[in-house]
Amino acid sequence: MTEHTAPKHTPDLPTLSAYLDGELDHHAEQRVATHLVACPLCAARFAELQALSADFKALPMASLGFDLAGVIEGRLAAAPRSATARPERRWFSQWPLAIGAAASIAAGVFMGSALVAGRAAEVPRMAALRVFDIMPPGSLCIGLESCYRKESTQ
Template sequence: MADHCPRTLALSAFLDGQLPPRRLRDLRAHIDNCAACGEMLRELETLRSRLQALPQERLGFDLGAVIEARLPVQSRPSRTARRRGLRWLLFPLSGATALTLGLYLGSTLIRSVAGDMPENPPMLTMAVFDPIPPGNLCPVPKSCPSGNGFR
């Protein structure tokens, strides 16, 4: 019977009177036949009565008003009073800067200055995908391209 027992949340809603009439009847029938749920409901009733017996605490003042009074008042200038300056240049200038920087960085990847690279460079750009990173010892001498155990 414990497999079909309602959750504690349903028992609490039952105790608070927050269930629809049909669900209330079904749950009442279940509680009458299930000792575990009856015990849980009695525990919830005891807890509820003990919580209601606690004294009501009142703060006595509005904490929000006290905190707001301590905050410094900052006046905001109205929209018409703000100086526009060269703010209109912000978006086109930042876009042009990003485009120029992108073209420059892209061109450094493509161009090759004489003396920068040897005539037949090894494929070092793909070395990051090797099973053994450059500069490490090979676990088995046959696994390295040079065959000597070093790269």
């Protein structure tokens, strides 16, 4: 069976790994131990984890033989400051940004006031309640009967 078709067991791989490392609380450790006795599939997987852990512990400890931090600090100290330092900015180099921001704000205020000022006299205050109509403004109509309410002649 593959990993995707295997039945789902209570202790998954991270739980078995935590059990091997002794990171579970007492109740969870008892549940996993009971399950490992009853389930040969999980017991085999736990044995594989134990073998893998033993193999990792058997690997030799690798060391450089010198302090790498000292080498890096020496190289950083020897690096030219002009390449790493941020260039100084003058106030006049910010003018294009300031002018662009001011122009966009002014254009937005002008366009917004032109839209509101032209329609303020035409639109009555009750127009705000139009959102409760059958079809709110801006909706797409399927047919004429869905967009227009039939007036009763009583």
